Amino acid sequence: MMMMMMMMVVVVVVEIVFMMMMRLIMIMVWVNQTVVVHVTNLMSSQAVTIHWHGLHQTGTPWMDGVAFVTQVSHANILSHGCFRVCDRSKSYCKFRMIGSGSLYPFRVSIDGHPLTLIASDGYDIVPTVLDAIIINPGERYDFLVEANKLPGRYWVRAQTLEINVLYHRAEAILEYAGIPGPGGQASSFPKNCTSGNRCKVLNCPFHHYPTTYFSDCIKITDLKSKIQYEVPGAHPGDQVQDIFLNFAFPGDTWTPGSVNGRAYKHNKVYQMILMNMGMGRGWAHPIHMHGHSYTVVKIGYPYYDPITGQVGDDSTDINCGGKTTNYCNEPSWSNSSWGGNSVPGLTLGAPPRKDTIMVPSGGYVIIRIKADNPGTWFMHCHIELHSGDGMALVLNESFSRQAAPPAEFPTCNNFRYAKQEYHWPDEVTMAAVKEKGSVGFTADDWLTSPVSPSAILDLLRYGLRPPERAHSA
Ligand SMILES: [Cu+2]
Numbered sequence: 001m002m003m004m005m006m007m008m009v010v011v012v013v014v015e016i017v018f019m020m021m022m023r024l025i026m027i028m029v030w031v032n033q034t035v036v037v038h039v040t041n042l043m044s045s046q047a048v049t050i051h052w053h054g055l056h057q058t059g060t061p062w063m064d065g066v067a068f069v070t071q072v073s074h075a076n077i078l079s080h081g082c083f084r085v086c087d088r089s090k091s092y093c094k095f096r097m098i099g100s101g102s103l104y105p106f107r108v109s110i111d112g113h114p115l116t117l118i119a120s121d122g123y124d125i126v127p128t129v130l131d132a133i134i135i136n137p138g139e140r141y142d143f144l145v146e147a148n149k150l151p152g153r154y155w156v157r158a159q160t161l162e163i164n165v166l167y168h169r170a171e172a173i174l175e176y177a178g179i180p181g182p183g184g185q186a187s188s189f190p191k192n193c194t195s196g197n198r199c200k201v202l203n204c205p206f207h208h209y210p211t212t213y214f215s216d217c218i219k220i221t222d223l224k225s226k227i228q229y230e231v232p233g234a235h236p237g238d239q240v241q242d243i244f245l246n247f248a249f250p251g252d253t254w255t256p257g258s259v260n261g262r263a264y265k266h267n268k269v270y271q272m273i274l275m276n277m278g279m280g281r282g283w284a285h286p287i288h289m290h291g292h293s294y295t296v297v298k299i300g301y302p303y304y305d306p307i308t309g310q311v312g313d314d315s316t317d318i319n320c321g322g323k324t325t326n327y328c329n330e331p332s333w334s335n336s337s338w339g340g341n342s343v344p345g346l347t348l349g350a351p352p353r354k355d356t357i358m359v360p361s362g363g364y365v366i367i368r369i370k371a372d373n374p375g376t377w378f379m380h381c382h383i384e385l386h387s388g389d390g391m392a393l394v395l396n397e398s399f400s401r402q403a404a405p406p407a408e409f410p411t412c413n414n415f416r417y418a419k420q421e422y423h424w425p426d427e428v429t430m431a432a433v434k435e436k437g438s439v440g441f442t443a444d445d446w447l448t449s450p451v452s453p454s455a456i457l458d459l460l461r462y463g464l465r466p467p468e469r470a471h472s473a
Contacts, residue, residue: 049065095143105135105160106170126226132201136356155172205283243262246327248279248282275328278314282386289356289369291373291395293354293355296354301363302360302361343366375402377397
């Protein structure tokens with residue numbers, strides 16, 4: 001598969017070879033370079049597709065890389081690569097932090113060094129000085145660190161947010177150049193947050209910390225876009241359609257959903273209320289949308305105990321028709337005069353644009369898009385476990401205007417592999433598969449190996465099937 005980015009000057013060809021389950025690849029490029037990426041998949045039984053965060057594939061929705069949504073593929077991995085754009089300035093270090101994890105949010109800080117946030121999800125924001133940034137899977141934050149402290153080694157800390165857990169940190173060391181004994185240990189301490197010296201933390205999955213933390217939560221909607229732009233539908237009288245989407249687990253035996261059966265009409269402005277409410281509410285979900293970056297105009301929170309910070313009832317802004325006693329899949333604004341531009345508390349003056357936003361447990365986030373990018377766009381919780389469990393939907397946007405893929409683009413049943421390409425051992429069994437990791441099967445193996453029906457289902461899930469079936473298809 002090939003993927004091209006715009007911009008001219010130099011062309012860098014990057015070869016990516018996917019080995020088993022390799023997830024994160026760093027590609028170093030300079031500003032204004034063109035990047036051409038060739039992906040070669042050497043995995044024997046896993047197919048692969050590539051989705052690039054932040055590229056909206058306008059006019060080329062088939063290149064969005066979502067298996068079975070925008071691309072027919074024998075693929076089960078939704079992966080994303082990442083870019084670090086280097087700046088040659090010497091007065092500060094610029095970091096692009098990428099939430100490449102699949103489950104936990106991390107609170108990231110560098111001892112002794114405040115972080116000056118300058119961009120999120122690829123969009124510049126007015127620089128904001130912070131002590132820590134909480135990053136969720138799928139999010140990206142760019143920040144500057146001024147190297148103006150005593151030359152030495154300082155801990156970079158990435159800590160998950162649970163309490164009463166002994167060790168939940170990933171650590172790295174920020175080392176000043178030229179200090180003696182390079183590569184040694186750091187002995188720095190994190191900032192001591194006190195009433196007179198409080199800590200500023202961006203993107204808490206709750207409204208505030210317990211009082212004893214002496215920490216202030218900076219919301220995404222507290223940030224300002226560096227570039228003035230027109231928020232979709234912000235003019236008085238503009239038509240803005242509200243759409244409530246509850247990203248919550250809808251039960252074990254009964255799985256009602258709030259996300260189905262909606263069409264997205266061309267050039268219309270949609271205000272989506274991403275919720276995490278009702279009986280299915282869980283932890284904070286980072287919701288990622290393909291095909292668009294959205295404007296984040298409001299974050300609503302549930303009730304918290306003001307001292308302990310313990311979460312209580314869901315936000316009362318939204319009427320679940322019985323509150324927490326149901327799954328809240330037919331929600332409406334509690335106040336019938338709300339809706340569109342008349343929802344109180346909207347930040348319509350240059351709020352940040354993002355493509356991944358954390359929806360707090362018991363609360364909601366309001367985002368806006370203009371439906372100006374026809375395509376079928378995957379929208380999902382970026383916690384892979386949740387996405388795989390079905391916390392996902394496809395936006396069918398401007399269906400009649402969606403560009404058709406090129407004639408040679410792979411379709412169902414295109415997948416072929418020649419028997420001679422693979423040299424499978426003769427006696428392949430599921431036991432051997434488990435022991436050796438992933439190996440393939442020939443048609444004979446399928447007939448003669450003691451493979452249980454569930455194992456066959458697994459293999460089908462992972463994109464393998466007997467060659468003769470593939471050829472006869
Ligand atoms: Cu989730």
